[in-house]
Amino acid sequence: CRIRPVSRAEAAQGGAIVVEKIDEYSVTVETPRGPREFQFDKVFSAEASQEDLFHDTSRKCVSHRLIQLAIDGYNVCVFAYGQTGSGKTFTMVGDKEQKNPGIIPRAFNAMFDIMRKNNSKFTYMLELYNDRLQDLFASQAGERNRKGVVFAQGAETKEASSAQELYALFQQACANRHISATSEQTPSTSL
Structure with a gap:
């Protein structure tokens, strides 16, 4: 659980x-x-x-273990939960200037550290939104087999040779994300 500070606008309104x-x-x-x-x-x-947030998970080997599992081909998910405006995107992505990068860009750096050691590469980026899997580089949706396993048929492959190139691909994919406001009773998810 991460407690978000009051924003300037909220403070100005007496929040x-x-x-x-x-x-x-x-x-x-x-x-x-x-x-x-x-x-x-x-x-x-x-x-x-x-940095505190990422390093706490890194100290416990969670983030690096999850990244290694993803590189090894296992399904890995970091789930951000909360109402619109609760800080999910900031925690996961960081600020626009990347002066305070979030979990995703920090994970990209860790991923490339691991890949340099193991000579592996990143291939595609998917989003699960409202129980629908979407390839963020293409428009086709994923399908489920009879056991409920998701397959992203026709997922477009993109290669990145650095964390910076991967972040640029991430920004491109984010342009295709589904974002909607939620009521106080309805949780929303983010990448």
């Missing part, structure tokens, strides 16, 4: 933080009925940096 980190694993949320407590595997305060 306040309603989520408080209790410890490494718990938060309280102010609700109309009083505070509610929630538990997570890890809690990051509003002051946590992008």
Whole structure:
């Protein structure tokens, strides 16, 4: 769980933080009925940096293990969950100038570190949105077999020889993402 700080616009309108980190694993949320407590595997305060977030997972070998598994051909997913404006895209992608890169560009760098050691390469990029798999470099949707396994038939192959080239492909693919606003009751997902 990552607590997002109040934005400038929210602060100007008198907005306040309603989520408080209790410890490494718990938060309280102010609700109309009083505070509610929630538990997570890890809690990051509003002051946590992008680097803190990535390095915490790296120290536990989660990100590098997931990247190695993806390179080895296993299905890997990082799931970002929350309402529109909750900070999913910033956590995953970072800012536009990449002064504060998120998990994805940092994972690209780690991926190329691993690939340099193993002589592997990246091939395609897919998005799962509302239970539909889409190749972000083409317009064809993936199909499911009888066991529910997703196959992206006709997925377009793109090669990148550096993390920077991969990030440029990522930005190209993001232009084809499906993005929609959500109500407070409906969660949304992001890359």
